[in-house]
Amino acid sequence: MTKDSVIVDVHSHIYTKSYVNILEKYGMLSRLSEDTVKIGKGKRTALIGSAIIDMDKRLKEIEKFGFITYQILSISRPWTYFLPEQEEIKTARSINEEIAEIINKYPSTFGGLGTLPLNSDINYTIEEAERAVKDLGLNGFIIGTDIGDGTIDLPKFEPLLEVISKLDVPIFLHPGSMALDKIISEDYRTGELVNYLFETTHVLSRIILSGILDKYKLKIVAAHGGGYITYQFGRLDRGYEIYPEIKEKIKKKPSEYLKEIYYDSIVFSKEALEHLIRFAGKEHVMFGTDYPFKISDPVGMKKLLESLDLTEDELELIYMKNAKNKLKQLNFAYRIHPNSHRTHKKTSKKKNY
DSSP states (O other), X not given: OOTTOEEEEEEEEOOOHHHHHHHHHTTOEEEOSSSEEEEEETTEEEEEEGGGTOHHHHHHHHHTSSSEEEEEEEOOTTTTTTSOXXXXXXXXXXXXXXXXXXXXXXXTTEEEOBOOOTTSOHHHHHHHHHIIIIIXXXXXXXXXXXXTTBOTTSGGGHHHHHHHHHHTOEEEEEOOOSOGGXXXXXXXXXXXXXXXXXXXXXXXXXXXXXXXXXXXXXXXXXXXXXXXXXXXXXXXXXXXXXXHHHHHHOSSOXXXXXXXXXXXXXXXXXXXXXXXXXXXXXXXXXXXXXXXXXXXXXXXXXXXXXXXSOOHHHXXXXXXXXXXXXXXXXXXXXXXXXXXXXXXXXXXXOOOO
16 A cells, blocks of 8 residues: 555544534533533543534544545434434434535545434335435445334334345444443443443344344444454354254354454554454454544554554555445545545545445
8 A cells, every 4th residue: 555545434423513403402512622522411421523523624634644534424422313203304314414415525535324213213214214325325324232222133123124235335333322321330431431342242242143134134334343242252152052042043153243244443452453353354344443532543543553464455455445345335536636625526426436
């Protein structure tokens, strides 16, 4: 790879104007300073750089990374699942339209994932899923770990999963919506630092053990390296061996499904990243940063990846090719020069590799 090579960041967040308005309306977002906003209430909070709501600042910051990035934008917690149905549907539509507008304005710099009104009637959810991909040209969907009082593996969501499978776009599974703070104490920022990873582990386990991956050809991308699941896969496999009801649900060992899932690279240590790549394979790990959350370190994450014993071809897989080859409807061919996001606009909604 050269200094002009594009690095795809599959895990990069934005709060659009309509989303900010909703979060402020319900007291879930506050602006602490010119540089920092806070999301959440009580102890389940996280600090975010103000670039999450300020596009001009975002463009200036990413120019300073020292590498060319193509960010796959998505909103983060709490998504729209807490809203009344009509307000949720309206908000989800607005968010998706705003992300599509950003992609249209800066096609060389951004792709985007849609959000879905998952706590509303499934027919409205399906309608928005099809509109987001077919009409708006979004690249897939971000789905939170907890949806109201359920998770995405529940039978009521199967009609949606069938549609997403046919659309052939990814589901980015992201934590933060489980109300664990109502069950256990989340002092010392353990919500963000520890329990998020449990959420992803829990829901990935449910997705596998429910059997939906045998029913539908889904592309799952797991945030934060999949949480703890790649470390404890042996326990799931042991359950498959000893519990007949698990074997009745799925066709192979859980670890075999885990190797079909994609993972972002956000694990923050050399040892963890080496393990993730060894477990999942280089073809199933994608570069991510969690930008602009304060916990993110895009430059450090790139240095960490490059500290591993990987060839240039292997790095290129993780930086770009896995996203380009496996996840449809990305387009960073417009990115010819580092500053091209200031001058290029898309001429068509249709995106091709």
